[in-house]
Amino acid sequence: MASNIELIKILRERTGAGMMDCKRALDETNNDVDRATDWLREKGIAKQAKKADRIAAEGLALIERCCCGAACVCEVNCETDFVANSDPFKALVSECCKKALSTKPADVAALSEAVKAEFTDAAVKLGEKLTIRRFDIVESNEGEGVGTYIHQGGKIAVIVKLEKEDSTLAKGLAMQIAANSPKYILESDIPQDVIEAETKIQMEASKNDPKLANKPEAALANIVKGKVHKILSESVLADQDYLLDPSKKVGDVLKSADNKVLQFIRYQVGEGLEKRHDDFAKEVMAQVK
Numbered sequence: 001m002a003s004n005i006e007l008i009k010i011l012r013e014r015t016g017a018g019m020m021d022c023k024r025a026l027d028e029t030n031n032d033v034d035r036a037t038d039w040l041r042e043k044g045i046a047k048q049a050k051k052a053d054r055i056a057a058e059g060l061a062l063i064e065r066c067c068c069g070a071a072c073v074c075e076v077n078c079e080t081d082f083v084a085n086s087d088p089f090k091a092l093v094s095e096c097c098k099k100a101l102s103t104k105p106a107d108v109a110a111l112s113e114a115v116k117a118e119f120t121d122a123a124v125k126l127g128e129k130l131t132i133r134r135f136d137i138v139e140s141n142e143g144e145g146v147g148t149y150i151h152q153g154g155k156i157a158v159i160v161k162l163e164k165e166d167s168t169l170a171k172g173l174a175m176q177i178a179a180n181s182p183k184y185i186l187e188s189d190i191p192q193d194v195i196e197a198e199t200k201i202q203m204e205a206s207k208n209d210p211k212l213a214n215k216p217e218a219a220l221a222n223i224v225k226g227k228v229h230k231i232l233s234e235s236v237l238a239d240q241d242y243l244l245d246p247s248k249k250v251g252d253v254l255k256s257a258d259n260k261v262l263q264f265i266r267y268q269v270g271e272g273l274e275k276r277h278d279d280f281a282k283e284v285m286a287q288v289k
Contacts, residue, residue: 083128096115134267
């Protein structure tokens with residue numbers, strides 16, 4: 001279990017709130033980071049948590065494609081950035097993708113077993129613990145298009161599948177997803193429980209906002225609804241400004257091309273994992289003592 005110092009670090013990275021505010025939020029929520037994040041937002045201390053802001057581990061996410069049209073993305077973690085940038089490690093991650101495409105393993109355990117010999121050799125050569133964290137395979141039917149994009153040599157990897165083959169559009173959308181990290185294709189894809197949770201947060205935040213103190217209940221409800229829509233629409237691919245032409249929304253670009261996004265997968269290496277930050281621990285202790 002993470003120490004209190006580590007939890008403060010995670011919460012601070014996730015929300016941008018001050019250290020003492022993070023400590024109080026954790027105290028109020030029994031050290032539950034997710035609840036503490038919501039608590040900070042309800043108090044108007046923090047903005048919406050971004051997935052990309054969470055603590056990361058080292059490794060690579062790479063993509064391999066098959067002549068059949070399928071594509072596989074796989075993330076493998078290691079202990080240091082030095083190893084992550086080495087050729088043997090890159091070759092190992094690439095081999096994991098190829099093996100996944102050829103054997104279609106049921107889960108990470110099955111893929112790990114399939115590349116057990118390669119991992120043993122690589123671990124001896126590189127001198128670090130190496131683990132497969134996750135993988136996904138995107139299949140495509142005749143006429144469908146698949147685009148891929150790898151950012152910073154494997155720190156972010158994206159696969160996007162379109163209803164109709166269009167290599168230029170698919171590449172542009174893969175870059176869009178890498179840069180803006182959407183969670184949903186359309187607004188209608190947002191789960192109701194996510195909408196309800198965000199509505200609760202915004203309602204509490206509005207009650208703590210002195211500018212809204214005298215607003216009628218109906219007016220306040222509309223303000224909250226508008227805030228929820230604005231926040232959640234940022235995570236909807238179709239509602240984002242198109243990276244290659246900011247004057248247009250992604251949805252407009254797709255409509256003009258008479259195309260649709262059927263699926264996308266975005267990996268950011270180490271997303272949500274923890275690693276040590278000794279200097280930060282000293283900084284926290286100096287303030288909480």
